[in-house]
Amino acid sequence: MICKRYVIPFFLAPWLLTGCMEDFNPDVHEEPVAVLNTLVCADSTLWAQVSRSWMLSDPLPDPILSDVEVSYAVNGGAWLPMAYNPERRRYEAGYVAREGDRVEVSAATRYGVVSASASVPRGVVIDSVSSASAVIVDYNSIIAVDEGQFVYGKTLRVYYRVTISDTPGERDYYMVGGNVMMVDPVVDVNDSELDWISSASGFCIFTDRLFDGSSYTLSLQSDHSLTWVYPDRRYVDEIVVCRITADYYRYLASLYKKYGTLRSDLEYYGFMEPVAVFSNVSGGVGIAAGENGVARSFDITKLVVDAASGL
């Protein structure tokens, strides 16, 4: 939020107004650490990215490791190799993951052997998805058409309701993606007061803590500018709801805490203890994540065109 621009500079105003930055060499040498990232998705081929950590002063900046032995095993089966794909800069296997698979990945690098595992969670049960309403709003939109001429731009905001059913008795983790945004946050990440000043209108990850075992309706919205609308173009809203693994949830939550909140600025300048991004990789860092999602698409071309033509 805009407030974020003021809070930190306010508390540091007497100093920031007079501060300066200078380059330096920290004169600290740390050995690079092997990094393993993989996302196991239902109905998708397996892949893994292997890289290494680096210092800013590193003369070899490209961290991707393309020459290591990477192997995988599914459900405790035999270890099979993965091949490097130079276009996508990652290792891939021909295996298509299914719900319930437990995948292990291992890479032998010159910085050590790293390994991690992730499971493909159960799919999300979506009871219903509906477009609840659409409203024309003015959303930060004065647009200069010509010198001295202004048009008040308008936005079509489309609201959706997505009802999901949760499995009782176990903790489930969810993620919402696509081009929609949550406006009814099911907040689970513990926010301090500072975080609430700056949070966006919703998180995109949440747990079933508040609706374990029952149904819950998410409120989502998408915004489409009505200033320039092209009738021959298709306008599609895509809503993706995923169930994710606990480790993936922790990873995303730690990223949010570190980079998406008010404390980020304080941490950047060293006034707060830095958050360590979650890792479940042994022998190194990174994340082995699992995800199983379902997508729904809504063609709102007519809605957009009609709204624009009515202006």
Next chain:
Amino acid sequence: MRRTVVALVLLWAAVLVMARPVTVHVSDCPADRVFADIIRQTGMNFIYPSGLLSGMRVTLDVDRAPLSDVLGRMFRSTDIDFRIKGRNVTLFRRPAPADVVVGGYVLEDSTGEALPGALVADLATRRATMTNAAGFFSLRLPPSSTRLAASFPGYVADTVVVAPSHRRVVGFSLREAPGENMLAEVVVTAPRPGSTLDTEADVGHVSVTSDDIRHTPVVFGENDVVKTLQLTAGVLPGMEGFAGMYVHGGGADENLYMLDNVPLYQVSHFGGLFSAFNTEAVRNADFYKSSFPARYSGRLSGILDVRTRDGSSSRRSGSFRLGLTSGAFAMNGPIRDGRTTYSVALRRSWFDVLSVPALAIVNALQEDDTDKPALRYDFSDINLKLVHRPDSLGRIHAMFYYGEDYLKLGYTNDINDADRETPYIRNISDIARMHWGNVVGSLGWRRQLSGSLFGEFTAAVSHHFSRLRYDYSESVYAGEGHMAGQISRSRSSHSVTDFVLRADMSLSLPASHRLEAGVDATWHLFKPHDYRSEWEGYGSAAGARRWLSRSRAFEGAVYVGDRFGIGRSLSVDAGLNLGVYITSGHTFLNLDPRVSAAWSLRPGIVLKGAYSRMRQYVRQLSESSISLPTDRWVPAAGGFRPLTSDKISLELDFDFLSAWRFRIGGYWKWMRNLIDYRPDHYLVPPDAPWTDMLCAGSGRARGVDLTAAWHRGPLSLRLVWSLLWADRRFPDLNGGRRFPAKYDNRHKITMLAVWQLNSRCDISAAWTGMTGNRVTFAVQDYLPLSATNMFFLGGDGMGNYAVDLVGGINNYRLPFYHRLDIAANLRTRHGMWTFSLYNAYCNMNVVGVVKDRGYGQWSDGRVEGARYRRLRLVPVIPSVSYTWFF
């Protein structure tokens, strides 16, 4: 009949013996030779302890006088007595007359304010004591007439002749000594401080007066007691310019701040830039960091006991000060006959006086659809005190303190084009308001209950609060006269409320014992988290949520301590503090020993040692290294035991060449049951117990402190060097490995000079240098999971994303820190100008390190602009203020 005759015969014989005349004509003759002659004359046997007559010489001229008369005259001016029984004469030393306790007070002559820590000494027996925080003292003296002397630095000493058998209450009124250096002690006819004052069994005790505070050069010229203490040995300031206090490797929340015997929680304004103690209201402060009297408990590292002015009983006076950041007003004086006095001190920042109207003008000139900032900050505090003196031995007071900070920030953005065919109206408001502070009210009664018994009784309420209110609203014209929109509101607060009852007694006992005992009861009401949010808008369902956590705790203590001397060279202060802490489901009973001793090896050289065990039942949770209003106080609960520390200290005080005074001390401190945030505390749901966010560990600190002070005439110098090692170990942090504490500053050096140029002008300069603070510096980066980039990572706009690889906690040490501060006070006819230069040679110290990831493309293998950068802050800051006295 026969028995009667025998008794009469014996009585006649005794009478004959007693009545046998003795003739003695001697002059300055050894007593044993006189006795030999008397034995020859009387045939009596003299029985007495060897050495009783050693060195005694007799001058006597009697002729045929009874033996009893002769002996009476011989021993008249001595403490030797005799008893005649039959043919035996027994000589013995008369028992010393019982001491008499003399009590009283030492006050400032012009205002009637108490002078705590003043020295009161008997010039004959060399017995001495110091006044307590209320200015009272009690001293055991022989019943014979003697001269008592009272002295205090900066004041003219006073002496009175006292006959303790007739006069048990003595009052001193000391006049200020103009032109005297405020750091120098006034030499009095009392015994040398090295043999009396320095033998007090306090290790690491520092007394601070309001003059000491005014002579400390500080940023913006805002003097305060905490920044004065930052220049003493063993105390680290933490973040540059902020009023932090890290004592002997402890944390900022491990210090107990007391205002007239009542604990305070929020002791700073503006993130710690200014302390909550208004210098105009402060009379004196006592700071303990090594040995702790038994009456104190509740914190591990330091105790700061601040006492405020009672008000002058003779005349009304006051001051008005205006500086670059704040203004202050103070006034005190008598009410009616002077037995009741008042003291008022107000302080308020004045940024908003200019900023608010200026911002309003700027915003009014802005065009539509422009963010108009809303910004306002101010702090204020008020100290009120009413004191009634029913007689010269007692005082009743009512005290009120209110200190607050208020911050409003955000923006609005409006479009109001109602002239169009279809009106175009849109309003956005995004405002946050923070309000935090302390409210304290107390009633107290202190009285010299008898010559040997002093009591102080306190009842108080202390409330610390912090509130955050956030409002977001967006409304647009939706046609047909209607506005549509959405709102989002959240209210967050946390608070601590204490109800306090205290009774402290001090009793002077024979054989130089001074017993201190008391009881302390505090009922805590904690509200660590009270959060409410509401939202509704445009087509989405309205919603609300509330999270509330509360807890109660009782903290009590009974203590007893005894200060006594062994011989003439050893002083001991031994005590016990029995503490109880009751919270939901848990009761902790703790017995904490405190012992300290001072051994005067020879005049001017004193060796001291101490051991203390301290407990802490409350903790301030903070993720930042600056004091933020969102830092919350929580009780030890949920399976976490009270914080505990054990500390041993040794100290050697000695004078050198009559002008130098040295103090060298060493200490070792062990801390247990420390708590801190878990690494994944952000995953704990907001309605879960807050204790789920915490983990426990231990810490240790050890070091050496050296202080050298010198004064001659108007010039005083003080040099301080502190050496420190401090570390922590938490099983859940840093992989369970031990790591350095954040303020593990290996060396700290301060040099303070105060020069009283003349009666109108004084200059002070302080140079501070210390090893840099420690920070956790993630030197390396690594690539995240690519699918997450769009959500959380801003990247550099060129498609490059990276995540910090956090290594060890506090793994990097910032460069050596140093600065010079200079201040000058120039007294005018009606007031005083204060000029100060903070960081006089403009050494902008490094306060943080950052990683600038630069720009570039991975695909071509080049990353340009990536670099490490150091943040330097705080240039030279001049300031000026004027104080008008009336």
